[in-house]
Amino acid sequence: MSSRGSFTNVIAVGFMLFALFFGAGNLIFPAMLGQMAGENILLANAGFIVTGVGLPFLAILALAFSGKGDLQSLASRVHPLYGIIFTVALYLAIGPLFAIPRTNTVSFEMGIRPFINNHDSFLPLLLFTVVFFGIALFFSLQSNKLVDIIGKFLTPLLLIFIGILIIVSFVNPIGQVQAPAESFMNNSFFKGFQEGYLTMDVLAAFVFGIVIINIMKERGITTKKEIMISTFKVAVIAGVLLTIIYSSLTYMGAKSVIELGHLDNGGAILASVSSYYFGSFGKLLLGFIVIAACLTTSIGLITSCASYFNKIVPSISYKKWTIVFTIFSAVISNFGLSTLIAISVPVLYMLYPLAMCLMLLTFLHPLFKGKKQVYQVSILFTFIVSLFEGLHAAGIRIDVIHDLFTAILPLYSVGLGWVVPAIVGGIIGFLVSIANKVNQPLVEEKL
Numbered sequence: 001m002s003s004r005g006s007f008t009n010v011i012a013v014g015f016m017l018f019a020l021f022f023g024a025g026n027l028i029f030p031a032m033l034g035q036m037a038g039e040n041i042l043l044a045n046a047g048f049i050v051t052g053v054g055l056p057f058l059a060i061l062a063l064a065f066s067g068k069g070d071l072q073s074l075a076s077r078v079h080p081l082y083g084i085i086f087t088v089a090l091y092l093a094i095g096p097l098f099a100i101p102r103t104n105t106v107s108f109e110m111g112i113r114p115f116i117n118n119h120d121s122f123l124p125l126l127l128f129t130v131v132f133f134g135i136a137l138f139f140s141l142q143s144n145k146l147v148d149i150i151g152k153f154l155t156p157l158l159l160i161f162i163g164i165l166i167i168v169s170f171v172n173p174i175g176q177v178q179a180p181a182e183s184f185m186n187n188s189f190f191k192g193f194q195e196g197y198l199t200m201d202v203l204a205a206f207v208f209g210i211v212i213i214n215i216m217k218e219r220g221i222t223t224k225k226e227i228m229i230s231t232f233k234v235a236v237i238a239g240v241l242l243t244i245i246y247s248s249l250t251y252m253g254a255k256s257v258i259e260l261g262h263l264d265n266g267g268a269i270l271a272s273v274s275s276y277y278f279g280s281f282g283k284l285l286l287g288f289i290v291i292a293a294c295l296t297t298s299i300g301l302i303t304s305c306a307s308y309f310n311k312i313v314p315s316i317s318y319k320k321w322t323i324v325f326t327i328f329s330a331v332i333s334n335f336g337l338s339t340l341i342a343i344s345v346p347v348l349y350m351l352y353p354l355a356m357c358l359m360l361l362t363f364l365h366p367l368f369k370g371k372k373q374v375y376q377v378s379i380l381f382t383f384i385v386s387l388f389e390g391l392h393a394a395g396i397r398i399d400v401i402h403d404l405f406t407a408i409l410p411l412y413s414v415g416l417g418w419v420v421p422a423i424v425g426g427i428i429g430f431l432v433s434i435a436n437k438v439n440q441p442l443v444e445e446k447l
Helices: 007-021 023-068 071-075 080-093 097-109 125-138 141-172 188-199 199-218 226-256 266-278 278-312 317-335 336-363 372-391 400-409 419-446
Strands: none
Touching: 007 023, 007 071, 007 097, 007 199, 007 226, 007 400, 023 071, 023 199, 023 266, 023 278, 071 080, 071 199, 071 266, 071 278, 071 336, 080 199, 080 278, 080 336, 097 125, 097 226, 097 266, 097 278, 097 317, 125 278, 125 317, 141 226, 141 266, 141 278, 188 199, 188 419, 199 226, 199 278, 199 336, 226 266, 266 278, 278 372, 336 419, 372 400, 372 419
């Protein structure tokens, strides 16, 4: 293999991709899943891996398969205006409006708050925010060294520290796995499948995938086949690491119930497990793990968002966009995690199905020869369903529509009501494209 696609380079970029994905939610949700799933841990974890690893893996490959240079170009297969709107909405949702501020807030809640006495004071969060985003800004401005900084330095440290906690939990488990919670008594695989959405990694994959592909091109890998092969290798490395970490954290959570009881969230579970094994040192260990994970994710998101907005508004430099997003995220993060989630979840409920539909259409693109009508009608039907799901998540429930969708749409009750409409929309769009092609000569003859 040539140096441009050498084993060392693939490993480094694979570690980088893992680090970008492995953020706050990736620590919290598997542990909570383990506690809830109990004896059904294997099925629940398998479902979580499908959506937490498998779908992001496919999203990155879809970008490489499409041959497009960015998400906007890919989404423009629907319509150029849709390409801009969808891409901007996605970058803002997983960037400065929610995901970037969350990295700071979760870092503080799990890594700093346990060591302070006055939990009501806003000053510790403010000071931590300044330091956290100061570090993130520094590394984000070193984008040309991103692989070396993240892939060769921060990620190995992160893996070492979290590996310590995982190994101890396997060698000396807290207790035996207990019965599953009521919500995981039945359909545990599908419950785990739904929990995987909480990581938001499919959305992030459309952002991080572009970073990976651009790095490949910078290293001389230019043909579509070479990019696909290299991207596949990198995604496999990141996917294997994520699968091991997720499964280990799920196991850790399942074993903790008998001693710790059912806790409110994954953060509390990890904090209690760390304290159980290592006491005060456990809290310090957990704090380092969380801050390192969140910091790497924050750097990746700031870099990706700044690069994209610099592209669509080149009059503002990359450096200025980086500073703007960092400061904006720092301000937003001080509103608190609960507020961020309340505002962002409805938006994500609308964006997630659209992103998944676009990913599937990308792989099927050669089958229907890229006909725009297929993209347009499929995306339109998906948007109609996801819009009402988003409104429902925001507490705006239109009973007539909700009851209708529940009655006629398979999987609507489990958040996948968009799947059948997307398929039907694609078929209708294909038939419309054929009808237009048949009628076109008749129109020309009359003219």
